[in-house]
Amino acid sequence: MIKYTEQFKLKVVKHYLKGLMGYHRLGAHYGVAAPHIRQWVSAYRLHGTDGLRRKTSRYDASFKLSVLQYMWDNALSNRQAAAHFNVRNPTSVGIWDRLYQSGGLAALVRPPRQAQNMKAPTSKPEPKSNQERSHEDLLKELEYLRMENEVLKKLQALAQAKKSAALKKRK
Numbered sequence: 001m002i003k004y005t006e007q008f009k010l011k012v013v014k015h016y017l018k019g020l021m022g023y024h025r026l027g028a029h030y031g032v033a034a035p036h037i038r039q040w041v042s043a044y045r046l047h048g049t050d051g052l053r054r055k056t057s058r059y060d061a062s063f064k065l066s067v068l069q070y071m072w073d074n075a076l077s078n079r080q081a082a083a084h085f086n087v088r089n090p091t092s093v094g095i096w097d098r099l100y101q102s103g104g105l106a107a108l109v110r111p112p113r114q115a116q117n118m119k120a121p122t123s124k125p126e127p128k129s130n131q132e133r134s135h136e137d138l139l140k141e142l143e144y145l146r147m148e149n150e151v152l153k154k155l156q157a158l159a160q161a162k163k164s165a166a167l168k169k170r171k
Contacts, residue, residue, distance in 0.1 A: 023041075
């Protein structure tokens with residue numbers, strides 16, 4: 001995903017607010033999708049330049065519920081509610097809505113992150129030699145390799161047939 005600078009967003013928004021071009025023409029002019037511009041303009045109108053700044057935050061369950069309640073009470077879309085509350089990703093509001101509908105308030109609570117203690121392997125396990133593998137394992141591998149070889153031969157034959165059919169059509 002392309003990250004746009006705050007200055008670039010502001011330039012595009014100001015250009016839109018002049019009223020000379022619509023979202024689609026402006027998007028074509030700057031090489032930006034029209035929905036992005038629509039979202040930037042909405043955020044700028046509601047929150048000024050703060051609405052255009054990058055924002056990384058986690059929302060608690062009470063905030064999510066207040067966004068949903070406001071959206072339902074005022075019959076707003078996810079995008080409109082996200083713009084009103086300065087939530088950068090409007091799809092988050094839709095996700096919160098689905099979570100609430102399926103599991104209530106408890107579904108909106110994000111579980112605490114757990115530290116992952118992944119240990120690097122101390123050494124690579126050495127592959128078994130053919131002498132250590134059972135006779136049955138070796139036969140299975142041989143059968144698999146033979147089937148793989150047959151499939152590749154069939155694929156090559158089909159490709160050749162396709163080429164020859166294309167040559168006959170040209171003539």
